[in-house]
Amino acid sequence: MIGYRLFVFLSLFLGIESYTTAQQTQLHTNLLNGYDRRIRPGSGASKTDILAGFHLSTLKEFSESEGKIAMVGAISFMWVDTRLSWDPTLYGNDLTSTYLFVKDIWTPKMVNMNPYAAIKAIGADEMLCQINNAGEILLIMPDLFESTCDADVTYYPFDEQKCSLKYYIPGYSSDDVNIVPSDSSFDMSIYEANGLWDIKNTIVSEETKSVKTLVLTVQMTRRTTYYIAGLLLPIVLMNFIQVLVFIIPVESGERVGYCITVLLAIAVFLTMIQDKLPESSEPNVSLLTYKLLVDMFIGCGMILAVVIGLTFYFKAEDKQITGCLRGFTRCCYVGCSKKHSKQTIVTVVPEKNDQEWLPEALTWRDVGKAFDRFCLALFFLSLILNNSIYLIAILSV
Incomplete structure (x- = not known):
């Protein structure tokens, strides 16, 4: 309460400027006036550079029998769109950032290249993007990321699995869009451990073929207890x-x-x-x-x-025992007797004639x-x- 009163006092008597709702509304109107979301940022000769990262929340499922991996997390994108830049002095001098819906501006529509179910773009049009006055845009899209992953069960249940999820932007070649990983691994700050799998390593990389591809790789070992x-x-x-x-x-x-x-x-x-x-x-x-x-x-x-x-x-x-069975029986009895003591052999098999005892008593x-x-x-x-x-x-x- 004291801090709030101090802020009001400084604002009234020291003349601290602050933007109004009307100014922010006017900014949105000016930014979107004549804006075509079908055209990517940048000139036709230059690529649109997009920084991409992945924030893992939970490993929801890994099914060996179905060849499926499912993770809950969010992909973050950062890029620059100069059409969405402005001069803060025209809007209360401190309106340096604002938020716009995904459906109103150009955003990278990423699609899974190896989906487990239906092909769909990540995120939704009702999500918000954070934009600063320099035209820098931050978009974080949480989602359930499902993909196919063929399991190597050679050493089951002491196995280690490696799965890769690949995403690209349809309609744009590698000459149009450049996807650059913002970090070489997943952000695990919000990750909740899985009871069945222990994640050992994560990799965020990109592949360049006909299109730029963002590759999310996770290496995990099974908990064997x-x-x-x-x-x-x-x-x-x-x-x-x-x-x-x-x-x-x-x-x-x-x-x-x-x-x-x-x-x-x-x-x-x-x-x-x-x-x-x-x-x-x-x-x-x-x-x-x-x-x-x-x-x-x-x-x-x-x-x-x-x-x-x-x-x-x-x-x-009354049926006669063959010579082979007699020899087999003698070997088993004598072999077992030798493991205990020589005296057992003396008591079981007479010393005088070993060959004559078994045929008569067997x-x-x-x-x-x-x-x-x-x-x-x-x-x-x-x-x-x-x-x-x-x-x-x-x-x-």
Whole structure:
């Protein structure tokens, strides 16, 4: 209140000049009288230089399956139109800036070159431009910027994406309009962080072909905490739970059902991932998809091994065991015994004649147990190898 009273006192007694609404109205009338918004600023021989920048507010969406990126922000333009300059002394001596609607003056109508939906110009005619007495114009156009962006999901969910939005002014060639970035990167002062993507770098550049193009590039990496806890760890745990099928007692009758249940769970995860990823083979298919496919093959192999093992357990004892199965069983038993101690070998296999003990005492149940031991080791190593290869491929990024 004290500051306001001081301002009124100085204005009345010291003669401070201030423009009136009538003067501003007259200025607008004088500026737009005879003004043709269809003609760009400058002479025909010179280019219209436009400074352009981008202010990012939020990263609204990035859809890998649809190949779409959407950002909320604003593009700012600055250029000079000498037709809109004036002498401030004619309008209260302090009318140095004013505002005009976009529909009343020439403005750069920028269009997306790679739109996701319908092609349309940025902004609206009811927006305001700030103009100073030298004819310098500032236009800030907020909008939802949507564009196509092909995702590279090779290392999903540890992927990094790079998207470029390209804008040009239809009707003007590179000899007519010159678009110059006001800054080499986005203005991030009003940016609100995205929960899924972390923006690492932004670039504002221009390309010159037949027309001048403003290129807005954003590089981002996926936040992986959710995917590690909700996707990768359950898959790895299911892998090693599945191999426990060879430890389940045969008498329970649950081996085949257990194996199929875990295999179906892996298939569900594979379906979930395929729903999130684009239906394309370029640039590459996700390594996680290949890993899950190998897990599926290993799971199918486990089911086949369980069925074969059950045939050994329930085969009639009067059927003769072939020499190959006898040798296979002896290798499995002796190999496992050596891992514990030499004394176990002495108690299980008589020293006098190793070759004569197994043919006389061996049963089909022993063959089944030996087959289970072999499959447990084989598939456990296969799963370790598959997960290790995927981990090395991811860490090599």
